[in-house]
Amino acid sequence: MAVGRSLAGWMRLPSIVTAAAVALSWMATLAVADVKAAGDYFVHSLPGAPPGPLVKMHAGHIEITPDSNGNMFFWHFQNKHIANKQRTVIWLNGGPGCSSEDGALMEIGPYRLKDKDTLVYNEGAWNEFANVLFVDNPVGTGFSYVDTNAFVRELDDMADQFVTFLEKWFKLFPEYEHDDIYIAGESYAGQYIPYIAKAILERNKKGGESSYKWNLAGLLIGNGWISPPEQYEAYLQFAYEKGIVKKGSDAASKLEVQQRICSKQLAVGPALVDNTDCEKILQDLLQLTATSKGSEQRCVNMYDVRLTDTYPSCGMNWPPDLDAVTPYLRRNDVTQALHINANKVTGWVECNGQVGANFKPSSKPSVELLPDLLKEVPIILFSGSEDLICNHLGTEALISNLQWNGGKGFEITPGTWAPRRDWTFEGEAAGFWQEARNLTYVVFYNSSHMVPFDYPRRTRDMLDRFMGVDISSIGGKPTDSRLDGEKVPETTVGGVAGNGTDAQQAEKEKLDTARWEAYRKSGEIVLVIVAFAAAGWGWWVWRERKKRRGYMGVAGGENISPPGEARGREGFRDKRSAADLEAGDFDENELDDLHMRTPTTVMGGEGNDPRYSVGAASEDSDDDDDQDVKGKGKEKMSS
Numbered sequence: 001m002a003v004g005r006s007l008a009g010w011m012r013l014p015s016i017v018t019a020a021a022v023a024l025s026w027m028a029t030l031a032v033a034d035v036k037a038a039g040d041y042f043v044h045s046l047p048g049a050p051p052g053p054l055v056k057m058h059a060g061h062i063e064i065t066p067d068s069n070g071n072m073f074f075w076h077f078q079n080k081h082i083a084n085k086q087r088t089v090i091w092l093n094g095g096p097g098c099s100s101e102d103g104a105l106m107e108i109g110p111y112r113l114k115d116k117d118t119l120v121y122n123e124g125a126w127n128e129f130a131n132v133l134f135v136d137n138p139v140g141t142g143f144s145y146v147d148t149n150a151f152v153r154e155l156d157d158m159a160d161q162f163v164t165f166l167e168k169w170f171k172l173f174p175e176y177e178h179d180d181i182y183i184a185g186e187s188y189a190g191q192y193i194p195y196i197a198k199a200i201l202e203r204n205k206k207g208g209e210s211s212y213k214w215n216l217a218g219l220l221i222g223n224g225w226i227s228p229p230e231q232y233e234a235y236l237q238f239a240y241e242k243g244i245v246k247k248g249s250d251a252a253s254k255l256e257v258q259q260r261i262c263s264k265q266l267a268v269g270p271a272l273v274d275n276t277d278c279e280k281i282l283q284d285l286l287q288l289t290a291t292s293k294g295s296e297q298r299c300v301n302m303y304d305v306r307l308t309d310t311y312p313s314c315g316m317n318w319p320p321d322l323d324a325v326t327p328y329l330r331r332n333d334v335t336q337a338l339h340i341n342a343n344k345v346t347g348w349v350e351c352n353g354q355v356g357a358n359f360k361p362s363s364k365p366s367v368e369l370l371p372d373l374l375k376e377v378p379i380i381l382f383s384g385s386e387d388l389i390c391n392h393l394g395t396e397a398l399i400s401n402l403q404w405n406g407g408k409g410f411e412i413t414p415g416t417w418a419p420r421r422d423w424t425f426e427g428e429a430a431g432f433w434q435e436a437r438n439l440t441y442v443v444f445y446n447s448s449h450m451v452p453f454d455y456p457r458r459t460r461d462m463l464d465r466f467m468g469v470d471i472s473s474i475g476g477k478p479t480d481s482r483l484d485g486e487k488v489p490e491t492t493v494g495g496v497a498g499n500g501t502d503a504q505q506a507e508k509e510k511l512d513t514a515r516w517e518a519y520r521k522s523g524e525i526v527l528v529i530v531a532f533a534a535a536g537w538g539w540w541v542w543r544e545r546k547k548r549r550g551y552m553g554v555a556g557g558e559n560i561s562p563p564g565e566a567r568g569r570e571g572f573r574d575k576r577s578a579a580d581l582e583a584g585d586f587d588e589n590e591l592d593d594l595h596m597r598t599p600t601t602v603m604g605g606e607g608n609d610p611r612y613s614v615g616a617a618s619e620d621s622d623d624d625d626d627q628d629v630k631g632k633g634k635e636k637m638s639s
Helices: 002-011 013-032 101-106 155-172 189-206 228-241 250-268 276-288 322-329 332-337 353-358 366-374 392-401 456-467 501-555 588-596
Strands: 057-065 070-077 087-092 111-115 118-121 131-135 180-186 215-222 291-293 296-300 308-310 379-384 411-413 421-425 428-436 439-444 481-483
Touching: 057 155, 070 155, 087 101, 087 189, 101 111, 101 131, 101 322, 111 322, 131 155, 155 189, 180 189, 180 456, 189 215, 189 366, 215 456, 228 250, 228 276, 228 392, 250 276, 276 296, 322 332, 366 379, 379 392, 379 456, 392 439, 421 456, 439 456
Parallel strands: 087 131, 087 180, 180 215, 215 379, 379 439
Antiparallel strands: 057 070, 070 131, 111 118, 291 296, 296 308, 421 428, 421 481, 428 439
């Protein structure tokens, strides 16, 4: 009889295991019910995309300030090819308050808009050899949102919020946390980027067991609003050189008076990011260029002085692509594809005036951060030669006055400056390069405030050179890019055959790392759940044994369960389609499913599911460089 009771207990073991698994599953589901996973951000389709494989992307909101409903929007594109290492470029537009979807759809993203309904490939897209992450920064910009009384006012606060965003983003996508990280942008992002870089370096130095040090590998700032005094002083000088204003004219006299008022304000200090008296120089300059053309007035385009615009817009209606971008990003099918919060009632706007009006920093200008940053991080400053608002003369004055890494300006020895090297791209004069002591300066000829809009392939060449891309393991036709007539290290801006064996191996290693990182993170919560389940199982066993004793005492027989009862859930499987889990994504909900399956449910070959296969590369085919004069607006004068 004792043997019989023991055998009956063993026969109940599958039932016990099943009960524990069910309890574990239920508790794990509750634990992760309100937590988004990477798969929730996957963009399955993009309206208007060209035929062929869709570039792998994720998009959506991440909450960073729960007390004020602050959510940042991101749009991430995976690299099409892996060169010698993994890289991620973070792109920010300026304003303050201008959306980085400008960069995504008009500059460096994989697609451009042919019209409001049709996307075409961007041949010079920056995601060729780097993952690219566009972020609407700060909160309230573009698709990002926040309560109206909680707009960011200071640069340090903006940087802290951005680091919070990155912390949460890397928890969702841990496979990218070990990449070389570059931060790039233009215009007022010349204030954002150095402050964010400073915050990242400070975070790295604080350390901590749970904090992986991010490898900040470089900064790229185009037509940057970095040092206001030099830019204010350069407005009139640039206007003279470009023939916008004639020296000795009445207009020149009026502007020189305002210039002197500005100079006195700057001499008194302290240095600020914006100065009202100095801003008036540009406002007066634009007004003085206004002339009547029929029924309207036309003024110079402050973002591309080769063009004009209606007064008082003076460039705010520019570039022409904006006519397609705005209606495209307001389409319901597009906002649904990008996982835009349905409760966000306002449609996308390029620049949010409320963000700009509230962003009145008393912070010191970012130029003061550059000397310390240059001790640790290489920086590229690049300028389009036809931009007025953040013109190249102001940037060159900034560099000449800056002291860093043991020298002033581009001095390489006392009294000797680094030479300007003439740059040709595919046989055409493209600009010049100048570099010393971790700082590189590049001027793009015949280009506007938005250099990548004008020359996506040339800026990609600049990026790849700066990142040290090695195309030897990939193939493709090298680009003919020369400095002073000499061929520079080979890069490519098209015609790449595809991921080689080394690239695929690198991708596999990255995904393996991400999987184990996800296991580690999920393991903590699972241990707690297992402890509860074990306690529940122990109580259940105790109760069953007590019951059996009771039955034996009353009836004198054995308590036998109906045959097969314990196997009712053995065939349970996760029914989600593997096609919905894109290459490289690791959903922690899946981990919970794996932890909860019994040995019998794991059997059956699920380990062979193609959940982590590397996707095929997309083929680019557009001819953006054939467009006429182009540009971009609103990055500094958003209010």
